[in-house]
Amino acid sequence: MSMLMWGRVTTWFKMVKEDAVILYYAWKHPLTPPYIKALMVAVIAYIFSPIDILPDYLPLIGMADDAVLLPTALIAITKLLPAAVYAECSQESRRWQKRLPWLVAFLAVMMLVWLILSLVGIGYLISK
Numbered sequence: 625m626s627m628l629m630w631g632r633v634t635t636w637f638k639m640v641k642e643d644a645v646i647l648y649y650a651w652k653h654p655l656t657p658p659y660i661k662a663l664m665v666a667v668i669a670y671i672f673s674p675i676d677i678l679p680d681y682l683p684l685i686g687m688a689d690d691a692v693l694l695p696t697a698l699i700a701i702t703k704l705l706p707a708a709v710y711a712e713c714s715q716e717s718r719r720w721q722k723r724l725p726w727l728v729a730f731l732a733v734m735m736l737v738w739l740i741l742s743l744v745g746i747g748y749l750i751s752k
Contacts, residue, residue: 640695643702645720649713650702656709660701667697 650656651664670676671690705713 636695640698642714642717642721643698645717646702646705646710646713647698649716649720650705650709653709653713655706657706660704663697663701663704667694667701 647664651661671694676686676689702710
């Protein structure tokens with residue numbers, strides 16, 4: 625994969641991640657129109673529904689519709705938001721992203737503690 629294409633892919637993933645967080649805050653925003661919330665529910669219901677256009681048990685093709693639908697829907701629904709709602713939710717999203725390194729560090733420490741306690745417990749059980 626060329627560096628230019630890789631740059632486009634990473635930019636696209638960042639945009640999808642930002643749109644997902646913006647839509648999370650838009651869901652809670654009182655001025656978000658009901659039809660946008662209905663679209664969000666419809667996309668989530670489709671993703672988790674056992675009924676798909678392309679069944680998931682088909683190798684590669686079955687999950688492709690979900691892999692394409694979700695990011696496309698996130699981008700499209702974000703563009704439908706009213707400008708005021710988008711501005712407020714985007715600001716909240718940026719605040720959340722500033723806290724993200726702290727959350728990741730906290731989760732890493734918790735996973736490390738869990739791993740150590742698990743290894744100690746396994747060692748105790750093996751020694752008995």
